Amino acid sequence: MSHDHSHEHDHAHGAVPRPTPGPLADASVRRAGPNDAPAVGIVQEAVWRQTFGPRVPEQIAEQFTAAAFASAWRRSLASPPPGVWTLLVACAGEQIVGYAALGPSQDLDGEPTTGALLELGVHPDGRRSGHGSRLLNATADILQEAGATELTTWFPADAEDTRAFFDQAGLAPDGAYRDRVIVEDVEIREVRVSARLTDAETHDPEPTAPADG
Numbered sequence: 001m002s003h004d005h006s007h008e009h010d011h012a013h014g015a016v017p018r019p020t021p022g023p024l025a026d027a028s029v030r031r032a033g034p035n036d037a038p039a040v041g042i043v044q045e046a047v048w049r050q051t052f053g054p055r056v057p058e059q060i061a062e063q064f065t066a067a068a069f070a071s072a073w074r075r076s077l078a079s080p081p082p083g084v085w086t087l088l089v090a091c092a093g094e095q096i097v098g099y100a101a102l103g104p105s106q107d108l109d110g111e112p113t114t115g116a117l118l119e120l121g122v123h124p125d126g127r128r129s130g131h132g133s134r135l136l137n138a139t140a141d142i143l144q145e146a147g148a149t150e151l152t153t154w155f156p157a158d159a160e161d162t163r164a165f166f167d168q169a170g171l172a173p174d175g176a177y178r179d180r181v182i183v184e185d186v187e188i189r190e191v192r193v194s195a196r197l198t199d200a201e202t203h204d205p206e207p208t209a210p211a212d213g
Helices: 034-051 066-078 131-145 160-168
Strands: 027-031 086-092 095-104 114-122 150-156 172-183 186-196
Touching (some): 034 066, 034 086, 034 114, 131 150, 150 160, 150 172, 160 186
Parallel strands (some): 114 150
Antiparallel strands (some): 086 095, 095 114, 150 186
């Protein structure tokens, strides 16, 4: 199984923060390790504050901190759950600009061959640069290599840009929805999209809300 995925596309590539743009070959996707947790935490804070911040009370949004996210990722990466669970990071040069967590489906109606994109996020300053597409392609590759035949993911029902991203990638609503508890008593209505892995073909634009399961 390949651990690194370049998935190069003919797009301009940005970075976070915005340095002088590098060549196309600087854009890549790789597996994350414990030392990547702080950088992933920074990206997740930016993504969650933009995505969930307007949807939850202010005092809840204040809990979305890079340090808290990094601590959780460090623990998970140091002792990952069994199975195909993987955290990927998208890089512009050496700068981490996005992340994707994947693993077996946790849904009650999931089949043994159903893989899940548990969360995907790209820093707002790194979007429209193909990072989300590369992360989704690498996710599909890893799950398919592990024997999965279907890919599913959840996202906020009112996140239209994210819906468009997955629609262009070949993932369509399958009729499932849920009220996901973000923290304490705060719930967000989410919808699920799915695709046969052999049918998924990713394109831009980047999602503006994280897919999360």
